[in-house]
Amino acid sequence: MIYEDLEGKKVLVTGSSSGIGSATAVLFSRQGCFVGVHYFRTKDGAEKTLEQVKKNTDGLLLYADVRDEKQVDEMVEQFARGAGGIDILINNAGSLIDRQPFETATVDYHDDVYATNVRSILLVTRSALPYLKKSKGNIVNTPVRSVCIHIGSVAGHTGGGNGSGIYAGAKAAVATETISMAGEFAPYGIRVNSVLPGFIETRFHERFSPPQRWKEIAEQTPLGRNGTAEDIAKVVLFLASEAAGFITGEYIAVNGGLYMRA
Numbered sequence: 001m002i003y004e005d006l007e008g009k010k011v012l013v014t015g016s017s018s019g020i021g022s023a024t025a026v027l028f029s030r031q032g033c034f035v036g037v038h039y040f041r042t043k044d045g046a047e048k049t050l051e052q053v054k055k056n057t058d059g060l061l062l063y064a065d066v067r068d069e070k071q072v073d074e075m076v077e078q079f080a081r082g083a084g085g086i087d088i089l090i091n092n093a094g095s096l097i098d099r100q101p102f103e104t105a106t107v108d109y110h111d112d113v114y115a116t117n118v119r120s121i122l123l124v125t126r127s128a129l130p131y132l133k134k135s136k137g138n139i140v141n142t143p144v145r146s147v148c149i150h151i152g153s154v155a156g157h158t159g160g161g162n163g164s165g166i167y168a169g170a171k172a173a174v175a176t177e178t179i180s181m182a183g184e185f186a187p188y189g190i191r192v193n194s195v196l197p198g199f200i201e202t203r204f205h206e207r208f209s210p211p212q213r214w215k216e217i218a219e220q221t222p223l224g225r226n227g228t229a230e231d232i233a234k235v236v237l238f239l240a241s242e243a244a245g246f247i248t249g250e251y252i253a254v255n256g257g258l259y260m261r262a
């Protein structure tokens, strides 16, 4: 265990059937958290994540299309009832969906990218908010009760590459809404931050980037490799912990130096 203050916390991780979400769910279970393992299309992946979680603590399998208000409300309610509340929310579910340049992009594609990456955060966070407000908190002498973390992207800074400009715009919205939410929720004692991954070796790039691209990006990255799901999960864990108790409205770029800024 790294962060003892996280023990017993109830953590909901969206999109935890694979990649970053799965690694995050497992890492939280190692801190003694009760974990909501959410999936959309790949139930078997979520079952595998939950199996790993159960080696450490306990959790619940949850289903929802995060674009759908009713399904999200039911999923959040099911988790809160089963866990006895929500202390930490990780909005990780998201997707590039396709590569479509602006010149030829369809309106349906545009709207789906925003529904999957931006609307989803509104729906899940709004639904979890009453529970996050009621959370008892884990930090002595500060008014912080609970934590909300969004997964953005380095693309939100760079504008993305080859056919990912619309996704980049959506992820920039995630980073900006992190700031807006942090201001709005601070009086409730809720910290809100985001993590912006660089090129992370998950199903995401298995689907959208050819092997040659994986190699090129690793070569361009100052730290000499692509990221792993665990690289991101460890930073999510830090942001959720007391060690980050005075951090809100912030994002942390985790990209091996692929994109640096002053």
Ligand code: NAI
Binding pocket: 014, 015, 016, 017, 018, 019, 020, 021, 039, 040, 041, 042, 064, 065, 066, 067, 092, 093, 094, 095, 096, 116, 151, 152, 153, 154, 155, 196, 197, 198, 199, 200, 201, 202, 203, 204, 205
């Ligand atoms: P992944 O494809 O393994 O995970 C994405 C997760 O989102 C899956 O569990 C999927 O089921 C879920 N999801 C997608 N659409 C959904 C929907 N409509 N309803 C419910 N769940 C849905 O890929 P990865 O890399 O683990 O992605 C996690 C997050 O990190 C995403 O938000 C992604 O945009 C972001 N990201 C990933 C990067 C990478 O290089 N892999 C870089 C920057 C950001």
